[in-house]
Amino acid sequence: MSSTATTSIILIRHGETAWNAERRLQGHIDIGLNERGLAQARALGQALAQTPLDAIIASDLQRAWQTAAAIGTGRALAVQQDGALRERCYGGFEGLLYADIEAAYPPQFAAWQARDIDAVMPAGERVAESFRQFYARAVAAILGWAARHPGATIAIVAHGGVLECAYRAARGLALDTPRDFPVLNASINRFSVTDGVLAVQGWGEVDHLAPATLDELP
Template sequence: MSRRVVLWRHGRTEWNAAGRFQGQTDVALDNLGRQQAREAASRLAALQPNLLISSDLQRAQDTIAALAGLVGLDVELDARLRETYAGEWQGCTSTEIASRWPDDYKAWRSGDPLLRVGGGESRQEVAERMFAAITDAAARLPEDGLVVLTSHGGSARLGIAAAIGLPLHRFTNVGGLSNCSWSMLREGDDGWILVEHNAGTLPTPVVIEEG
């Protein structure tokens, strides 16, 4: 078996629920987000990870803490796993952004990799730092090892696109990650392969009474 990398999005925050662009604003998990982290951690623990690394933003740290407690591993922090720094857009809703910065919002929605989001980072810059974090973490694994990287919705998608060689102007072809869902990359002969995406979004099973 080859090396594997799990990119795990943090649980829900109040800003997620309100549809606000978080970026690097350090918003904590809400009650549902903490519950999501516990439930997802119970599934990810079955993968027996060798290494746990998190974005240094609190919502990511609190998410991975649920897994660390189950598998008995320490969590390392890596600021390269942060969400895109979105400058003036942070704290705004999509409606507010579209109203105040209509041209930039249209370019962002179309997947422009060079646009500096809210005057902050571009997707190109985020993809480069995310890919470096992924490859550095994977290099520390044994041949059949697995690392869980707790990150954020936009930055995780960009890391995936960079890892599988998807041109960044087609970044939007990688679907969004739901809160506390994850994707898995496996190392292949010619690079990284996306083998799972947005896992953890299965509905709660229906309870059927026997008899």
């Protein structure tokens, strides 16, 4: 296949975790899916069951690969893991509730909320990334997988921040503008990549997550 062939990417945010539900910042902390998140993953797998896929790739954090595993059910595809698809590293903010971050680190919290893309949070167990650094990593990882699979259809399961970066890259949005678009757990988001350029084909599909659907799942 030509290297200029268009790659189709189904980009997915992992299902819900307990920390998502209580607004506790995860970053690189390895939190698994809660019961709702597991149900979302099963619904996602059913929604994509008839979609041919050439590869399934996930962040190496368990909330992502647990979600990806549901997509792989019934397929002869192993989920490939890639640490470059991890959520942004928030350093000392990780593991804290948003309200506690604001109380403990007022200037740094304010810079984060003001979208200072070069601001770096205090270090914790890990050294934090600026948004500019994270954006470069996330977009390069997505484009790298597209380049490995020219003309194919691949699923990538990652994190809210990674989806935000992809959307900004595809829409040409400045990094310091507000995130005024939804980034939903277990949503289906469709992109294409041609000649290394991302384009959005569909965003925020969540019909498969209707309460009635989730309630009917085993």
